[in-house]
Amino acid sequence: MNVEMLIAIILFAATYIGLLIFPTWRAFIALASATIFVTIGYLPLKEVLTAVDWNVIMMLGGTMGIVTLFIESRMPALLADLIIAKMPNVKWAVLSLALFAGIVSAFIDNVATVLMIAPLAITIARKINISPVDSIIAISVSSNLQGAATLVGDTTSILLGGHMGLSFADFFFYEGKIGLFWIVQAGALASMVVLLFLFRKEKTVLTSMGRTVVKDYVPSILLLLTIILLILVSFIPKDTLPLVIADHANGFICMAMLLIGIVHRIIHERSIKALGDMLKEIDWFTLLLLSGLFIVIAGITRAGVVDALGNLFARISGNNVFIAYTIIVGFSVLLSAFIDNIPYVATMLPVVATVGAQLGVDPTVLYFGLLTGATLGGNLTPIGASANIAALGILRKVGNEVPPSRFMRISVPFTLSAVLTGYVLVWLIWA
Numbered sequence: 001m002n003v004e005m006l007i008a009i010i011l012f013a014a015t016y017i018g019l020l021i022f023p024t025w026r027a028f029i030a031l032a033s034a035t036i037f038v039t040i041g042y043l044p045l046k047e048v049l050t051a052v053d054w055n056v057i058m059m060l061g062g063t064m065g066i067v068t069l070f071i072e073s074r075m076p077a078l079l080a081d082l083i084i085a086k087m088p089n090v091k092w093a094v095l096s097l098a099l100f101a102g103i104v105s106a107f108i109d110n111v112a113t114v115l116m117i118a119p120l121a122i123t124i125a126r127k128i129n130i131s132p133v134d135s136i137i138a139i140s141v142s143s144n145l146q147g148a149a150t151l152v153g154d155t156t157s158i159l160l161g162g163h164m165g166l167s168f169a170d171f172f173f174y175e176g177k178i179g180l181f182w183i184v185q186a187g188a189l190a191s192m193v194v195l196l197f198l199f200r201k202e203k204t205v206l207t208s209m210g211r212t213v214v215k216d217y218v219p220s221i222l223l224l225l226t227i228i229l230l231i232l233v234s235f236i237p238k239d240t241l242p243l244v245i246a247d248h249a250n251g252f253i254c255m256a257m258l259l260i261g262i263v264h265r266i267i268h269e270r271s272i273k274a275l276g277d278m279l280k281e282i283d284w285f286t287l288l289l290l291s292g293l294f295i296v297i298a299g300i301t302r303a304g305v306v307d308a309l310g311n312l313f314a315r316i317s318g319n320n321v322f323i324a325y326t327i328i329v330g331f332s333v334l335l336s337a338f339i340d341n342i343p344y345v346a347t348m349l350p351v352v353a354t355v356g357a358q359l360g361v362d363p364t365v366l367y368f369g370l371l372t373g374a375t376l377g378g379n380l381t382p383i384g385a386s387a388n389i390a391a392l393g394i395l396r397k398v399g400n401e402v403p404p405s406r407f408m409r410i411s412v413p414f415t416l417s418a419v420l421t422g423y424v425l426v427w428l429i430w431a
Helices: 003-021 023-039 045-051 054-072 075-086 090-105 110-128 133-146 155-164 180-198 218-233 243-269 273-281 284-302 305-317 321-336 341-359 364-377 386-397 404-430
Strands: none
Touching (some): 003 023, 003 284, 003 305, 023 386, 054 075, 054 155, 054 243, 054 273, 054 284, 075 090, 075 110, 090 133, 090 180, 110 133, 133 364, 133 386, 133 404, 155 341, 180 364, 218 243, 243 273, 284 305, 284 341, 305 341, 321 364, 341 364, 364 404, 386 404
């Protein structure tokens, strides 16, 4: 290990320790670390902009705006009224929202799912005067789990699909075997049992308090259009589109829907003030945090840390594929608990390819193990996945600062049950 790599590892470790210890300063810590990597020459200034995944940033920013319009239309309040009317108590309401989040997240980005469904939990919590923290955490981890179910479920799935050349259907059945979708559903079933146990004491009775009147259906239509377009674009071969559009299609779709929503609101209110109000509602803290993390990951990649990891995996596993698989899954769970799983998966895909080549085996089981560990493992901590960061951002905006210990009280048992289920099934099916 050379001096440059050692310094990169130390800076990287210090960054994530800071993110865990000082949650209210996460964006500034990430940006400061990114600045250090650039200043000391680990990442050339000209590569800073390309290091940031603008597709993810645009998707997140656009969805934030669309969901803001969705909330202001009072549609979440109406849905909350319907849930309150159907569910006997808080326990079943939380489980219903978590299941709903999982279904939605299988087809759209998990961050978008959290931004859409969290307002329902907040509205229910306000109506019956309880804290929304635990229910939003359950929604977040459930959406992260199902993000690996389909090609369009999460950015990590999109990354894997692009690297392996997978189609939408390949996530259901691949090379004559059941695909990741069914493995994720088995993990979801195991984790729902865990949630049922964790919320067993939440027996506050839900009482219907009338039906909210929706004042504008356009935001709901825009949200549905966003989901449909995100699914449809996955079927278009990338090589038929211009490179810029192919690489940023999801982001462009979300931003376009937001633009339509803003124009509609300006026309409806006959005031340009709507644009300023929308900019104030976007969670810039989260966007800056993710941007900083992308740059930090690019810095440690250029310093050779990623290549060193590939060589380390190969040496430790020798010629034993099971050992290599176990290491990749375990390492992914552990590392993605502290590293946002989007840049982590992006950097680990070539590492896994190297390991498979050195072992002389079909790397499919290793790729699926990587996605299982990284996507499901990201649920362990508050900063392990973009959806978790977004969920905590939502809670922060409504006055709830959540310590890591409270988040992990739910996330740890949920994650372990899902990961162990996926770990066993992927090996049994694909080894």
